[in-house]
Amino acid sequence: MSAPLPKIPGTTPFDGDQARKGYALNKMCFSFNEAANRAEFQKDEEAYMRKYGLNEQQTAAIRARNVLQLIAAGGNAYYLAKFAGIFGLDMQDIGAQQTGMTKDEFKAKLVAANNQ
């Protein structure tokens, strides 16, 4: 076995462990490519989550709309973006939520990256 890679702060590479843990959650989010599936989810979230076999941790994270919890439950950024899209959230909303900032603070942080 190769040695574990050094941890990158605030970062969870979507590796085999994450892919195994998050399969059901990511499969549900992948289904949101289709408008009919988005509508079905919005009509009855609990039934839709059962249909995809989400575990307790994943179900709780979806209910909470909490991106860090969704990542901890095995969610992948590309598929989670489709879940966020249902609620009209953009990448600055998601960035703000994950970093504990307001959206304006998060946008200011991005602009400030020019001064690096």
Add this chain to the structure above:
Amino acid sequence: MAQLIGGLGTSHIPAIGGAIHKGLQQDPYWKPFFDGFPPIHAWLKEKQPDVIVLFYNDHGLNFFLDKMPTFAVGAAAQYHNADEGWGIPTLSPLQGELDLSWQIINTLVEKEFDIVTCQEMLVDHACTLPLKLFWPNGDAPVTVVPVCINTVQFPLPKPGRVYALGKAVGEAIRAWDSSKKVAVMASGGLSHQLDGERAGFINKAFDLQFLDSLDTNPEWATQFSVHELVEKTGTQGVELLMWLAMRGALATGGGPKVRRVSSNYHIPISNTATAVLALEAC
């Protein structure tokens, strides 16, 4: 033989699709990004490529984790765009270039890149937006061969391997028995991170050094592992692999010499550092 005229690179942020749709190119937020394109439009008008080989990463439209190829080459007569779930307009289909698809597939397998081939393949914003940006008026007057590189599920291919893949694609293009003019294109990056407490991470110094390296020292970024690239450029900054493949394709034929036609680097659009580049093969 076909002529490889050069390489193009651009970011492919979904929000660009919305901005084009709403005509916001002169809006103060968007202008510094869109201003990078006119010099490249002029170069394309002069050079008139017929075919684009497009290195991109799928964002969960065509490929899911049930079957996730490391490298996939399109071999379809037409590539359809579709609903990606978060509301950017669906664009018209892209026309394929079947003879070049199979020329690339045959060459890659001969050179021991055991790729996946796709006779049906939905293409997402990473394919449609770059064409819209480089040819803003109507449908792009080119056919395409999409080459998808996995950035979704680790392990991702090593940077050196991606560069070598690009090189093999370049050799396939130059050996294609056709009078057509071909350009290679990279769709992705540069530094950005969407997920985790480090969301919003941007590394300007690294990006600028990377862009510089593409002129005369194109293998510079292959010294890093994928893990090191994530650390230096963010979880989605690894899309710079597309740029390495594009540049690798140009490092064939007469050698690695290129002329930089134009480039632009701007922070931020959405959560990313953006870059636009055109290189002419010499």
